[in-house]
């Protein structure tokens with residue numbers, strides 16, 4: 001009875017005393033009672049009918065091509081440790097400083113309406129509304145990504161989403177993709193292990209994945225990876241429990257996030273950095289910019305920098321969560337982004353996606369506006385929303401009429417240019433299997449892999465087995481034994 005997620009409407013009624021006003025059309029005209037019934041009357045003369053019907057059929061916008069399902073909320077980031085010697089972004093300028101944030105958590109593959117307890121990685125996207133504009137970390141709940149080359153993205157989306165012939169998830173395209181890009185196995189071991197189904201977003205960690213280049217006030221470069229560790233601890237669902245939950249409630253993770261915030265139980269994360277100097281980068285024994293790899297914590301320990309707290313639900317989901325537009329290109333002075341090719345590719349992809357999904361003025365949608373700074377851009381017009389559309393300020397640059405001018409920063413720093421090797425990360429996949437997973441987790445990993453690999457074509461099973469054997473002979477042989485023992489037992493099943 002006291003569940004705010006289930007009782008939102010009842011709570012609305014309780015905080016109001018009777019109807020909140022006279023109903024109107026979208027043009028503001030009061031709706032007369034007779035117009036709420038169209039029988040025996042002319043439809044075209046009924047503005048209520050015309051207005052609501054023609055609007056309803058336009059309510060859907062394109063869903064995100066990936067990460068379509070999500071929960072999200074608002075809150076703040078507070079600096080707890082000084083890092084001004086590393087990074088001059090004003091966001092970090094003093095201990096105790098608070099910056100408003102928006103966060104959105106999302107399985108990658110399922111489509112809108114799908115279950116948020118599917119076995120999958122999760123997006124972990126945070127928008128910091130800083131006084132120097134918005135800074136976005138568009139990360140995952142895994143510390144690594146699947147592949148290094150952004151050219152793979154379209155293939156990845158097609159192979160993992162539904163088969164266009166029958167609109168069904170397809171085991172064969174899934175394993176074909178993975179085995180043709182074997183660098184994906186490192187991340188997939190994590191997703192097929194216990195990390196694949198978080199038990200509530202407040203129990204889910206987040207990682208910026210890319211190694212971001214940052215500069216301090218003197219223009220010296222440093223390199224950082226962002227980590228968000230949930231203060232409530234990491235907790236995950238077992239496959240069987242997730243299956244049960246999802247058959248009853250496809251929105252379990254979204255619901256528990258909403259409910260805990262509405263109940264005043266605010267999820268929080270400790271935000272830390274792995275920090276590398278330019279020398280560390282030069283002397284590293286691995287490519288520290290390789291997104292398919294983790295930076296070992298014993299070599300590059302975590303330095304705490306702050307806390308993120310989510311303490312406010314959206315009042316309207318579509319307006320505030322669906323319309324959020326995150327982008328790796330949203331950077332602020334002092335944070336230059338990742339020098340790797342994947343980061344470069346992403347700077348294009350998100351902007352493109354949001355132009356398509358939300359229109360040319362997506363940054364003028366309130367939830368995307370940099371609320372702590374004044375926007376003085378030369379963009380004008382286009383589809384609404386326009387806000388004040390730059391009022392009467394000159395609309396071209398340079399101009400001789402006091403239009404806005406760029407600032408100068410001689411210490412801004414330039415992104416490193418790096419050479420990227422072909423991916424090769426079986427070593428880290430092996431370390432993950434042997435050193436980081438418990439005996440029980442290894443067994444669950446094998447079981448989860450078998451569920452997915454069992455129904456795949458024989459030649460794909462063989463290709464996958466070869467890779468599992470390279471990662472570790474124990475892993476290979478357990479999966480091989482499982483396949484032999486179970487024959488066709490495993491049906492296609494997203495767990």
Ligand code: HEM
Nearest residue numbers: 064067104123124125138139140145150153209345349353
């Ligand atoms: C480190 C690798 C990556 C991470 C951590 C990542 C993470 C995410 C997250 C968290 C979202 C959902 C954002 C939201 O909540 O609105 C997202 C969406 C998206 N991602 Fe990625 N992604 C990665 C790689 C890529 C690559 C390589 C591309 C393409 C070149 C790409 C293209 C997209 C697109 C087009 C969207 C939808 C954006 C929108 O409609 O607003 N991503 N990604």
